[in-house]
Amino acid sequence: MTPSEKNKIYENIHLQWSGLIDVNVPWYSNLSNAAALLMKELNPWWVGFYLTRENYLYLGPFQGPTACTLIQKGRGVCGTAWNNNQTIIVPDVHKFPGHIACSEVSNSEIVVPIKKNNEIWGVLDIDSADFNTFDEIDARELEKFCATLSNL
Numbered sequence: 001m002t003p004s005e006k007n008k009i010y011e012n013i014h015l016q017w018s019g020l021i022d023v024n025v026p027w028y029s030n031l032s033n034a035a036a037l038l039m040k041e042l043n044p045w046w047v048g049f050y051l052t053r054e055n056y057l058y059l060g061p062f063q064g065p066t067a068c069t070l071i072q073k074g075r076g077v078c079g080t081a082w083n084n085n086q087t088i089i090v091p092d093v094h095k096f097p098g099h100i101a102c103s104e105v106s107n108s109e110i111v112v113p114i115k116k117n118n119e120i121w122g123v124l125d126i127d128s129a130d131f132n133t134f135d136e137i138d139a140r141e142l143e144k145f146c147a148t149l150s151n152l
């Protein structure tokens, strides 16, 4: 996929999401639709959210196969993104120290922290069956997407 094709997909995602997001319904309703939209438009192996509570991330709304339900802060890609307060692009999950394999099909991944009142509230996690799926365009556009979730 060319960068311009990828940018077009995200333009379409942002447009649809601006019509779908509803700050008057609970966060879980919005995150459920967010997962469905990202699954439809990006067609990854797995897309979903993990939400923080005390020292753990707990599985939230997602699309795809069943996944691990809790991840300790600092563990795996999700727990590391939380700990480091930064987006992590993993071109090959088998080379990421401590990667948590919820599915053996997954080969690359991106995790984007979601902030609420300046604190990390959760992470968006997207897994791909292919290697090298995610790049700086995904990071930038998914961070923009996650910024809209901070008002929920």
Ligand code: SME
Pocket: 046, 067, 068, 071, 075, 076, 077, 078, 079, 098, 099, 100, 101, 102, 103, 106, 109, 125, 127
């Ligand atoms: N691979 C993630 C765990 C979550 S699943 O991919 C859905 C990680 O290492 O944190």
